[in-house]
Amino acid sequence: MDKHSIIKQITEMKVVAVIRGQHAEEAAKLSKAAIEGGIRAIELTYTTPQVEEVFKQLVNTDALIGAGSVLDSETARHAILSGAQFIVSPYFVEGVAKLCNRYGIPYMPGCMTIREMATALEAGCDILKLFPANTIDPSFIKSVNGPLPNVRLMPTGGINLDNMKDWLRAGAVATGIGSDLNKAFKSGGYEAAVELSKKYMQKIAE
Template identity: 70%
Template sequence: MMLKHDILFQLSETKVVAVIRGNSAEEAVELSKAAVQGGIRAIELTYTTPHVQRVFEALEYEDVLLGAGSVLDPETARHAILAGAKFIVSPSFNEDIAPVCNRYGIPYLPGCMTIREMVKALESGSDIIKLFPATNFDPSFIKSVNGPLPHVRIMPTGGVNLENIQDWLAAGAVAVGIASDLNKAYATDGFDGAVELSRKYMQKTAQ
């Protein structure tokens, strides 16, 4: 059994979370396995993927930290945790999801864009804040937030790519979420293309 501290440590160590949005459970499994083969060790399986529980089951024995994304309510959060999710991500802060995650000792990473939202998330026990969509922000935003809130750890998601990932990490991001790039690579170059792109992301984090 993994403790919350261990999960947070793994997220901060791996640096890259692959956000998997499959048109089918089978596609999501393939995308996830490609990301893992490319070196990514944290996967966020979104609940917009049809029959997402099948994806959790298919990846149960992979050497990867599985989380759930696009979680909109506490019922879905509990379903994901029982399916094996080790962290819960939502596009916005939901005060009803936080207690469920706290009850099971699972990190809750809510999407926030304002200081007010971040403070509410912190007060509800969130250890990492998902800056979403990060396309609306510059990496320097993290420093601006850490001025009044030095203990806030931020994971930008949406708009992170190979060109700016190092800028985000250098600015203080605890990790980054990548999504559309993987889908595009898979659609264009198949499984091998997604593996190669994942490998490039991990190489960027090591530079």
């Protein structure tokens, strides 16, 4: 699948599940629960120990599998070789942008300021992760799109069932969710995470 097809799928799906686990098995179970619940874009963070084992377990699913918390080009290359179809960072890293461009992989760095966004755009980033989104209002997107009308933003951090639609109405091309999915899994187990994932997809379908 080429870079633009992956970007198109993410913008059509509207939801990317950001998966953090205390160990690989937990992350794999949470990922599978999200996929069973209908979420088709999974971001496996490199804060999860032995995350490459999770990639191996998910390689044959029909979901897009990406890598998050990628801080350098070495990690980005490791993720791509493990099967990552997109790369996400908490902030812009020039070396990661160059490597992803070389391999035709979408790179979505975290940005908060106009300068950071302009730098990421010039480096070939098609979607920018607005992070942390829980510190700002959805109207921020409209303000950014004034001077930078081509910026496509994916707010992440503090996104939940109650505010996701507000962000999408404000112009977000997708949203990154995760903390409440993790809480559901820890409190109610696999089935609770599946049901919450279904609720997210129902919200999108409304």
